[in-house]
Amino acid sequence: xxxxxxGKILKSAVQLFSKNNYHVVSMSEIAEGAGISKxxxxxxxxxxxxxxxEITINGMNYFNNQFKKIVQTDQNSNEKIHHLIKFVxxxxxxxxxxxxxxxxxxxxxxxEFKDTIEAKHKENIDVxxxxxxxxxxxxxxxNENPVDISTMLLSVLFTPQTKELLxxxxxxxxxxxxxxFIMNGISRKEN
Amino acid sequence: xxxxxxGKILKSAVQLFSKNNYHVVSMSEIAEGAGISKxxxxxxxxxxxxxxxEITINGMNYFNNQFKKIVQTDQNSNEKIHHLIKFVxxxxxxxxxxxxxxxxxxxxxxxEFKDTIEAKHKENIDVxxxxxxxxxxxxxxxNENPVDISTMLLSVLFTPQTKELLxxxxxxxxxxxxxxFIMNGISRKEN
Amino acid sequence: xxxxxxGKILKSAVQLFSKNNYHVVSMSEIAEGAGISKxxxxxxxxxxxxxxxEITINGMNYFNNQFKKIVQTDQNSNEKIHHLIKFVxxxxxxxxxxxxxxxxxxxxxxxEFKDTIEAKHKENIDVxxxxxxxxxxxxxxxNENPVDISTMLLSVLFTPQTKELLxxxxxxxxxxxxxxFIMNGISRKEN
Amino acid sequence: xxxxxxGKILKSAVQLFSKNNYHVVSMSEIAEGAGISKxxxxxxxxxxxxxxxEITINGMNYFNNQFKKIVQTDQNSNEKIHHLIKFVxxxxxxxxxxxxxxxxxxxxxxxEFKDTIEAKHKENIDVxxxxxxxxxxxxxxxNENPVDISTMLLSVLFTPQTKELLxxxxxxxxxxxxxxFIMNGISRKEN
DNA sequence: TATGAATGAGATTTCATTCAT
DNA sequence: GATGAATGAAATCTCATTCAT
Numbered sequence: 001x002x003x004x005x006x007g008k009i010l011k012s013a014v015q016l017f018s019k020n021n022y023h024v025v026s027m028s029e030i031a032e033g034a035g036i037s038k039x040x041x042x043x044x045x046x047x048x049x050x051x052x053x054e055i056t057i058n059g060m061n062y063f064n065n066q067f068k069k070i071v072q073t074d075q076n077s078n079e080k081i082h083h084l085i086k087f088v089x090x091x092x093x094x095x096x097x098x099x100x101x102x103x104x105x106x107x108x109x110x111x112e113f114k115d116t117i118e119a120k121h122k123e124n125i126d127v128x129x130x131x132x133x134x135x136x137x138x139x140x141x142x143n144e145n146p147v148d149i150s151t152m153l154l155s156v157l158f159t160p161q162t163k164e165l166l167x168x169x170x171x172x173x174x175x176x177x178x179x180x181f182i183m184n185g186i187s188r189k190e191n
Numbered sequence: 192x193x194x195x196x197x198g199k200i201l202k203s204a205v206q207l208f209s210k211n212n213y214h215v216v217s218m219s220e221i222a223e224g225a226g227i228s229k230x231x232x233x234x235x236x237x238x239x240x241x242x243x244x245e246i247t248i249n250g251m252n253y254f255n256n257q258f259k260k261i262v263q264t265d266q267n268s269n270e271k272i273h274h275l276i277k278f279v280x281x282x283x284x285x286x287x288x289x290x291x292x293x294x295x296x297x298x299x300x301x302x303e304f305k306d307t308i309e310a311k312h313k314e315n316i317d318v319x320x321x322x323x324x325x326x327x328x329x330x331x332x333x334n335e336n337p338v339d340i341s342t343m344l345l346s347v348l349f350t351p352q353t354k355e356l357l358x359x360x361x362x363x364x365x366x367x368x369x370x371x372f373i374m375n376g377i378s379r380k381e382n
Numbered sequence: 383x384x385x386x387x388x389g390k391i392l393k394s395a396v397q398l399f400s401k402n403n404y405h406v407v408s409m410s411e412i413a414e415g416a417g418i419s420k421x422x423x424x425x426x427x428x429x430x431x432x433x434x435x436e437i438t439i440n441g442m443n444y445f446n447n448q449f450k451k452i453v454q455t456d457q458n459s460n461e462k463i464h465h466l467i468k469f470v471x472x473x474x475x476x477x478x479x480x481x482x483x484x485x486x487x488x489x490x491x492x493x494e495f496k497d498t499i500e501a502k503h504k505e506n507i508d509v510x511x512x513x514x515x516x517x518x519x520x521x522x523x524x525n526e527n528p529v530d531i532s533t534m535l536l537s538v539l540f541t542p543q544t545k546e547l548l549x550x551x552x553x554x555x556x557x558x559x560x561x562x563f564i565m566n567g568i569s570r571k572e573n
Numbered sequence: 574x575x576x577x578x579x580g581k582i583l584k585s586a587v588q589l590f591s592k593n594n595y596h597v598v599s600m601s602e603i604a605e606g607a608g609i610s611k612x613x614x615x616x617x618x619x620x621x622x623x624x625x626x627e628i629t630i631n632g633m634n635y636f637n638n639q640f641k642k643i644v645q646t647d648q649n650s651n652e653k654i655h656h657l658i659k660f661v662x663x664x665x666x667x668x669x670x671x672x673x674x675x676x677x678x679x680x681x682x683x684x685e686f687k688d689t690i691e692a693k694h695k696e697n698i699d700v701x702x703x704x705x706x707x708x709x710x711x712x713x714x715x716n717e718n719p720v721d722i723s724t725m726l727l728s729v730l731f732t733p734q735t736k737e738l739l740x741x742x743x744x745x746x747x748x749x750x751x752x753x754f755i756m757n758g759i760s761r762k763e764n
Numbered sequence: 765t766a767t768g769a770a771t772g773a774g775a776t777t778t779c780a781t782t783c784a785t
Numbered sequence: 786g787a788t789g790a791a792t793g794a795a796a797t798c799t800c801a802t803t804c805a806t
Binding site: 410420 | 776777779
Binding site: 766767768769770771772773774775776777778779780781782783784785 | 787788789790791792793794795796797798799800801802803804805806
């Protein structure tokens with residue numbers, strides 16, 4: 001029962017935070033969306049920030065866990081990268097909301113929280129950098145700072161435009177387009 | 192005096208909006224930052240939204256104008272792209288604040304305003320697509336939808352991570368890194 | 383507790399609105415008068431207009447209900463008119479404040495609200511017109527448009543001067559004076 | 574030239590105060606309506622209250638002067654009353670605005686000003702009471718307190734409903750209706 | 765005379781948070 | 786666990802008024 005209410009709150013909050021900015025979403029709305037009273041909301045979460053924290057960190061952990069799983073498979077780096085892109089873009093399609101929570105709310109709340117989020121993001125970058133290192137070792141990826149490369153890779157995947165591209169359907173085709181962009185850039189390759 | 196005050200307001204507002212979310216920045220703060228009274232602030236701008244609108248649209252127009260100038264030079268596409276990247280990244284370094292105004296505040300305010308901003312952004316994409324077309328014609332850029340390519344290019348340039356990379360100095364080096372990433376992606380080129 | 387607070391708010395608001403114009407009375411004053419905080423005031427009423435609406439419509443309904451009761455008695459028209467005058471003037475004496483709410487605030491707020499109020503007033507006129515019709519049938523009242531006569535009758539009763547007359551005591555005497563004015567006008571009757 | 578500006582201000586103010594409540598009309602609007610700046614407005618009038626005072630007192634004096642003229646003619650009381658009614662109702666039709674200035678703004682501003690206005694009104698009542706006295710002497714009007722009768726007479730003439738009746742054209746007919754109401758009331762006269 | 769710019773007090777309203785029941 | 790009611794700080798905005806030019 002308890003978990004039920006908690007779940008309803010989180011669901012309502014994710015939905016609202018993904019559509020609107022942190023400061024525009026009110027605790028009243030969240031409570032209403034969850035079908036409970038404000039009092040109850042405050043029984044489950046100490047504050048608005050607390051609630052937002054939980055949602056954000058859950059989301060980041062979700063990516064972190066999946067990234068780690070991908071690293072640990074015994075695929076070659078090429079396959080892993082393809083896997084990674086596919087996973088991120090499919091998540092973007094299936095769980096648009098959760099992703100937008102980050103987009104709409106970067107730089108909010110306290111600096112201490114911003115640091116937490118950035119640390120989590122850094123973690124993700126480092127996990128993906130493992131794949132890059134593997135690729136360099138395998139001679140597939142150019143030999144530059146793996147962290148810089150990982151940074152660019154993730155920034156392309158989480159860029160708002162990526163989502164826009166996906167909006168217009170044909171996901172599979174777009175995945176290949178983005179994969180090719182990341183691997184080969186925009187210049188014409190002679191063969 | 193009048194223009195002077197207007198300028199002071201805009202400066203104060205850009206500074207604050209670039210550090211904090213639209214809803215966190217208060218008109219009192221902006222007034223205080225400009226060294227004027229709230230009444231005066233409202234004499235110059237009808238509303239907070241009005242003020243924000245002006246700043247945002249000014250910023251987008253700035254990019255749009257520069258992009259157009261680059262297109263109109265008689266450089267080849269390769270040079271133009273290099274020029275473009277250099278311009279954007281240098282602007283990011285010199286006018287960090289103005290850029291962050293967008294970052295922190297997309298999706299805010301009214302839908303009508305969001306549409307305005309998106310239309311401006313689309314304009315920018317289309318202008319850059321001209322360069323891509325030229326590159327395809329010159330056999331430098333791969334023959335795919337120029338608008339899609341332009342979209343990716345700009346998304347990489349305006350991605351938050353780009354700014355992070357730049358934060359840690361060595362701008363010139365990073366420009367080359369990003370240029371290479373955009374042109375050739377991350378895979379190892381055999382030579 | 384809840385109803386109690388609501389009542390305190392309404393009492394405070396009626397008192398203030400009856401002494402001062404809608405725009406001069408502030409929500410702070412109303413809250414202070416009710417011994418509660420502004421936040422609580424807004425918990426009970428969505429807006430100042432909402433609060434004013436409730437008071438006004440309550441008041442008009444009060445008159446409407448009484449007027450209907452008078453119509454439904456089995457008195458003759460003469461008695462009903464006397465009854466009506468007595469009721470209105472006594473209410474003016476006992477609930478001066480509530481009446482003044484209308485006086486001080488007609489034409490305020492939105493047009494939509496003005497229409498609501500005018501519709502309510504028209505209802506009152508129509509109800510009283512029933513009495514006038516009865517009087518015409520009974521040969522007591524002159525045979526002219528009953529709605530016009532009803533309009534004049536009510537306008538005399540609710541005229542600010544009527545209240546002034548009443549201020550100077552001797553209510554019973556003044557009731558007769560007004561009754562006589564309404565029935566016979568000011569000209570001398572020969573007998 | 575100077576009078577010209579003053580005149581423009583007064584005209585603009587009358588127009589606005591007659592349509593909206595004192596507190597809803599702003600000095601900016603008045604200035605705009607007069608085609609001048611706020612600074613100029615304040616050069617001609619010390620304050621909003623000052624401006625409103627002038628308009629109101631002008632209006633009341635206008636009625637006062639006309640009433641006095643009517644009293645001083647050598648008509649009999651019957652004719653004078655008819656004259657008075659005609660004058661007031663025609664003014665209501667021709668200068669609706671000016672009249673509404675009172676209607677919309679009674680009880681506003683300071684108590685001291687309210688007293689001034691009430692004193693002016695009392696003056697009007699007293700002037701009209703002269704006519705009533707004459708009527709009593711001539712055996713045309715019933716022998717009751719002339720001031721009370723005058724009060725009722727004026728209250729009927731200035732009642733909002735009177736204006737409504739007039740709105741629907743046929744002024745001449747309505748004048749007779751009101752005249753008859755004032756003289757004979759609503760009861761059926763046997764003949 | 766006339767103006768544009770500036771001011772500051774105060775108004776309405778929102779909202780995260782608390783607490784007695 | 787849950788709720789309705791209450792709070793108070795702070796936000797946006799309005800407006801009469803002033804003043805240097």
